[in-house]
Amino acid sequence: MFKKGSTGTRIINVRNLTKEQEEQILTYLQGLVYAWCNTQSDSWFSARDFLGGKNYYWQGTPMIVLYDLFEDEKLAGQAAGKLLKKAISRDKREFETRQAYQCRQYRWTGN
Template sequence: MLKGNTGIREVHGITKEEKKEIMAFLQGAVYCWCKNHESEWFSARDFLGGSNFYWEGTPMYALYKKHDDAGKGDGSIKAAGIDAGWLLKKVLIEDKRTFITKRGFKIREYSWIDGIIDGIKDEDIEDDEDDEE
């Protein structure tokens, strides 16, 4: 469950099976993050950027390939990252645990709050609209 901005865009151009595998991959990353970083904020960039940028051999590669096949060249990486951000948001909306969201620098960030933060008020949760991710 995601509290705050729950607007979502559908990711097209991949099969249902690819989407299912990507979402399972992302959910595994979220579970790992929550176990090791509890109340720290995270974004798709934490799971898929930096030293984790090499997607070949993972379900994430389907997103890159979709954009590369469409002729986006160097823009394929950024476009795949945006798609990954939307799929991560969908994973969090469908998760049984509770997450909050806020707007970071050019990205959307999330934090797991179950059993971590007591007394959160609705006005503490950012509910802005964004269309970058």
């Protein structure tokens, strides 16, 4: 969930995914968020931290569906960001959010 009064919390759905594909991706992203909060709880994060840079290899994960769907890394990354926002909105913990470095970032508030 987002901290009360947060801006930029509107959820945009990703089209052309089956319910099953979306749920698998959301579960995968939730696991990444959980791991981040346990190891770097005071740090801001974005989809880029989980899925970009050294983590670009999506084969063998539910994320590959996005790459196959869009056949474009940039569009697949944008879709991943939308799905990360949705995963965080469903989380029981509270997160701050901000727009920085041309992407949406999140940080667990500790609640």
